[in-house]
Amino acid sequence: MSDKTNASFSFISHIDIFVIFYLFLKKKINLECSHVPYRYYSFLIYVSLLMIVPLILLCVKHVLKGGDYIHIINGAYQFRYVVLLLLIGAELYTKRNVKLFLTGCMVAIPLLFFEGAISTILAGKNIVGEMFSGNFANNVFGNSASMLFILFLCLARQNQGLVSRVSLIVTSLLCLVIVLMTDVRAALLASIIGSIIVLVYNYLTAFRVLVATGVLVTCLGFFLFHDKEILGYMYTTYNSVEIIINAGYANNDLAIDPTNSSMLTRIAIWKGTIMMILDNNLLGIGTGQWNYLKSEYGIPFNVLLDTHNDYLNYLVQYGVISGSVLIFMFFLLPIIKMLNFKSKINYANEYYIALMVFGVTCLTNANTNKHQVMMLFLVLLLLGRMKEEKTKQIT
Numbered sequence: 001m002s003d004k005t006n007a008s009f010s011f012i013s014h015i016d017i018f019v020i021f022y023l024f025l026k027k028k029i030n031l032e033c034s035h036v037p038y039r040y041y042s043f044l045i046y047v048s049l050l051m052i053v054p055l056i057l058l059c060v061k062h063v064l065k066g067g068d069y070i071h072i073i074n075g076a077y078q079f080r081y082v083v084l085l086l087l088i089g090a091e092l093y094t095k096r097n098v099k100l101f102l103t104g105c106m107v108a109i110p111l112l113f114f115e116g117a118i119s120t121i122l123a124g125k126n127i128v129g130e131m132f133s134g135n136f137a138n139n140v141f142g143n144s145a146s147m148l149f150i151l152f153l154c155l156a157r158q159n160q161g162l163v164s165r166v167s168l169i170v171t172s173l174l175c176l177v178i179v180l181m182t183d184v185r186a187a188l189l190a191s192i193i194g195s196i197i198v199l200v201y202n203y204l205t206a207f208r209v210l211v212a213t214g215v216l217v218t219c220l221g222f223f224l225f226h227d228k229e230i231l232g233y234m235y236t237t238y239n240s241v242e243i244i245i246n247a248g249y250a251n252n253d254l255a256i257d258p259t260n261s262s263m264l265t266r267i268a269i270w271k272g273t274i275m276m277i278l279d280n281n282l283l284g285i286g287t288g289q290w291n292y293l294k295s296e297y298g299i300p301f302n303v304l305l306d307t308h309n310d311y312l313n314y315l316v317q318y319g320v321i322s323g324s325v326l327i328f329m330f331f332l333l334p335i336i337k338m339l340n341f342k343s344k345i346n347y348a349n350e351y352y353i354a355l356m357v358f359g360v361t362c363l364t365n366a367n368t369n370k371h372q373v374m375m376l377f378l379v380l381l382l383l384g385r386m387k388e389e390k391t392k393q394i395t
Contacts, residue, residue, distance in 0.1 A: 015375050016077075019084045041089045043329060043385065044082050044378075050322040051079040054283045061283070074288030077371040081378055089382055098383065102155070102163050106171045109148065113178055116141060131181040140370050142184030143361035149175035150194035150357045151380070154350030157198060186361040194357035198348075265301070266308045266364065272297035273312045277320065284319035306369045310362035313369050330368075330377075331359045334384060349391075351384030 055076065059069040091097050116133040125132070132138040152172035156165055179187045275297045276285060285293060291304055299305075307313040311331070315323035334352040358377070361367060368374045 015371060016080060016084070019088060022088065041086060041382070041385075044086045044089060044382070047326065047329060048079060048082045048086065050326055051076075051082065051318060054318045054322050055079070055286060058283045058286050071288045071292055072286030076287040078287065078368070078374050081371070081375050085375075085378055085382060092379065092382055093386055098386075099163060101379070101383075105148065106152075106163065106167055109171055109174055109178075113174060116178070128181055129183040131178065131183075135372060136370070138182050139184050139186070139365045140367055140373060142179050142182030142187035143190070143358070143365055143367050144373055144376070145175045145178035145182070146184075146187040146190045146194070146361060147354050147358040147380075148172075149179060149191055150198065151350055151354035153195065153198050154348065154353055158348075158350065184361075186364045190357045190360040193360060194353065197353055197356070269294075269299055269301075269305065269308050270312060272299040273307045273309070273316050277312070277315050280316070281320045284315070284317045284323065287317050290316065306366040308365055310366050310368050313366040330381065331355070331362065334381070335359070337388065349384055349387050351380045351387060355380055355384065 055073055058072050062069045062072060092101065112133060112135075116131055116136075117127055119134045120127045120131045123132075130138060131141065133141045136144060149172050152168050152175060155163070156168035156172055176191065179191050272294055273290075276290070276293060290307065294301075294305070307316060311327055314326045314330075317323065318326060334349075334355045338349065338352050338356060355377070358367065368377050
């Protein structure tokens with residue numbers, strides 16, 4: 001069940017088993033859940049249709065051509081988890097169950113930290129800078145921790161009384177320690193951006209956001225263009241990226257070193273993935289074919305990988321139409337809702353802020369292509385909608 005050495009999974013995972021077991025044991029309906037607004041979980045219905053329709057059509061297309069449709073739907077846990085959440089999502093609408101979920105996360109994070117520390121030491125790696133978990137590779141571990149860091153930081157700042165504030169602060173700091181110990185650049189950047197948002201959100205307006213962005217870009221530009229070493233590094237890296245785009249990764253002129261190898265590898269993967277999207281733009285390639293097709297599109301790495309970009313991943317798996325709508329619903333809609341300052345009340349939606357931050361890390365890693373992360377992501381999205389609905393009722 002680990003994603004450390006696998007890029008796709010079998011047709012069932014331990015999360016499937018846990019949820020099905022819960023449904024089997026559940027014998028009575030919680031009366032609090034019987035009045036859940038349709039809008040709360042309706043998006044899960046739309047998401048499930050956006051996922052299953054292209055997969056079914058793609059399977060039919062392959063069957064008619066005499067092809068193997070199994071690879072198309074292998075690893076389709078994203079769809080399964082959406083359906084499972086449709087069955088249990090109403091349970092998350094109650095304050096008691098939200099508290100239980102948050103408490104469960106607070107118990108799991110220290111256990112995950114110690115498990116990650118032990119796994120890293122046993123693998124002979126440096127615990128500071130290379131930390132990973134038996135369940136999560138280094139990048140995904142850091143990216144997920146940054147999302148949870150911002151979530152618990154928001155909860156601690158708002159102090160809604162769901163969980164002890166001291167416990168929330170300790171949990172957020174532990175998540176930050178994980179981010180620092182993984183040393184994942186995207187996670188570090190996301191944590192900084194998220195911390196700033198949490199601290200200043202109540203003072204934001206659209207104009208102030210534009211001014212702050214302009215000042216930040218100006219300062220960054222001044223810093224970059226007055227440091228000759230950085231300029232030289234940027235020029236060398238730019239040349240390497242240009243070579244990959246024009247001639248492919250296997251080129252003797254590439255200047256690869258430990259500081260840029262990760263980025264150049266991603267450029268090669270992204271180039272091949274974009275070519276796949278262009279060739280399979282309507283229905284995509286399904287959830288299990290990417291590794292089988294990557295060599296045909298100039299991706300030379302003979303190991304199990306993924307697209308290293310969540311946005312490209314949805315486009316290549318489900319096609320441009322379904323993929324674009326999924327990207328909008330998963331990543332852009334929470335941002336739009338958070339930037340709608342006219343409807344903002346005196347506290348922010350902590351789940352949407354956490355998902356906004358997570359969206360930054362999804363630029364360099366296919367985080368939701370890991371089944372544990374996908375379920376956590378969907379639950380936070382559902383909780384964000386829950387808070388949005390209850391806020392509407394209050395106001």
